Amino acid sequence: DAMVIQNPRYQVTQFGKPVTLSCSQTLNHNVMYWYQQKSSQAPKLLFHYYDKDFNNEADTPDNFQSRRPNTSFCFLDIRSPGLGDTAMYLCATSRDPTTNEKLFFGSGTQLSVL
Amino acid sequence: GNSVTQMEGPVTLSEEAFLTINCTYTATGYPSLFWYVQYPGEGLQLLLKATKADDKGSNKGFEATYRKETTSFHLEKGSVQVSDSAVYFCALAGGNNRLAFGKGNQVVVIP
Numbered sequence: 001d002a003m004v005i006q007n008p009r010y011q012v013t014q015f016g017k018p019v020t021l022s023c024s025q026t027l028n029h030n031v032m033y034w035y036q037q038k039s040s041q042a043p044k045l046l047f048h049y050y051d052k053d054f055n056n057e058a059d060t061p062d063n064f065q066s067r068r069p070n071t072s073f074c075f076l077d078i079r080s081p082g083l084g085d086t087a088m089y090l091c092a093t094s095r096d097p098t099t100n101e102k103l104f105f106g107s108g109t110q111l112s113v114l
Numbered sequence: 115g116n117s118v119t120q121m122e123g124p125v126t127l128s129e130e131a132f133l134t135i136n137c138t139y140t141a142t143g144y145p146s147l148f149w150y151v152q153y154p155g156e157g158l159q160l161l162l163k164a165t166k167a168d169d170k171g172s173n174k175g176f177e178a179t180y181r182k183e184t185t186s187f188h189l190e191k192g193s194v195q196v197s198d199s200a201v202y203f204c205a206l207a208g209g210n211n212r213l214a215f216g217k218g219n220q221v222v223v224i225p
Contacts, residue, residue, distance in 0.1 A: 004157065041157075042118070042203070042215040090157065102148070103213065105157030 003027050006091050006106035013081055013113055015108040021076040021109045023091030031097045032074040034066060035090040037093070037108070043090055049074060050097050116141040116208040120216035128224050129196055135189040135219050137178075137204035145206040147171075147180055147187040148213070152201040161189075161202070199223045 005024045013019040023032065031050050035043040047056045049068045063085075065077040078085055088110050092103040121136040139145065146165045150158040162171030167182035176191045187204060204216040 006157075041219060042217045044215075045212060094159075101206065102160040102163070103158070105150075105159070107157045 004091055004093055004104050004106035006089075006109050008109060009107065010110045011109055013078075013111065015083060015113055016080050019078050019081055019111065020090075021089050021111065023074045023076075023077075023106055024072050025091075025104075026072070027093055027104060028071060029093035029095050030071075031094045032068060032077050033092040033094075033103065034064075034074070035092065036056075037088040037090055038086075040096065047075070078091045078111075081111075083113050085111065086113045087111060116145065116206055116212070116214045117212055118204050118206055118216035120219055124220035124222060126222045126224065127194060130193045131223075133189070133191045133194045133198070133221065135202055135204075135221070137189065137216060139185050139187065139204075139206050141185075141206055141208045143208060144182075146206040147178070148205040148207070149176070149178055149187070150203040150205060150215075152203065152218070154200070164213060176203045189218050194221075194223045196223045196225055204205050 003026050007022050033048040034046045035044055037043040045057050046060045063079050067075045090107045090108045091106040094103050117140045119138050148163045149161040152158045162173040164171040164180035167180055171180045178187050178189045179201045199222050201218045201220050203218045205213050207213050
């Protein structure tokens with residue numbers, strides 16, 4: 001049974017056209033993360049929510065925003081996608097960000113910006 | 115800052131061969147170390163972890179030992195199967211508890 005679900009699996013958008021990626025979880029975890037993984041590169045943390053508290057990474061572009069309307073759902077909004085934003089976007093959850101507990105990942109959304 | 119380096123390039127080997135994927139790290143303090151695996155079409159899954167020096171993590175026949183003296187956490191399996199074909203990521207969690215990933219290694223096991 002899928003526990004972290006990302007939709008859609010593949011997303012194509014045009015340069016500059018806003019796009020939203022979604023993530024839902026059935027684990028009731030407190031923390032939800034968004035990672036960006038470009039081809040042949042390591043996943044890079046963009047930001048995370050600990051409950052309703054938003055924690056942005058220092059080098060995440062302003063173009064990337066996130067919303068968490070409730071425990072189960074978290075969205076990644078890219079306001080004006082550029083060609084360089086083509087990547088796999090991974091959502092993950094954990095119970096607590098202050099321990100080294102394992103993360104549970106979704107299958108990812110492959111975003112292509114044309 | 116914290117970083118993880120994995121050996122370059124995909125790894126192709128025959129079924130029942132011995133697998134080693136090298137991982138070295140740079141970190142302040144005493145990080146926890148992890149190996150994650152990503153099977154085709156799926157998300158990353160935790161394979162094993164070690165939280166202190168000389169700990170050995172193991173799961174599904176895979177092992178990795180936390181070597182502080184060489185800052186390494188190499189992944190090994192004695193006899194791989196076709197079903198082990200996947201991408202393997204080394205990662206560390208340091209004082210800020212952020213996970214830092216390596217670039218990953220594609221492993222292809224040929225029957």
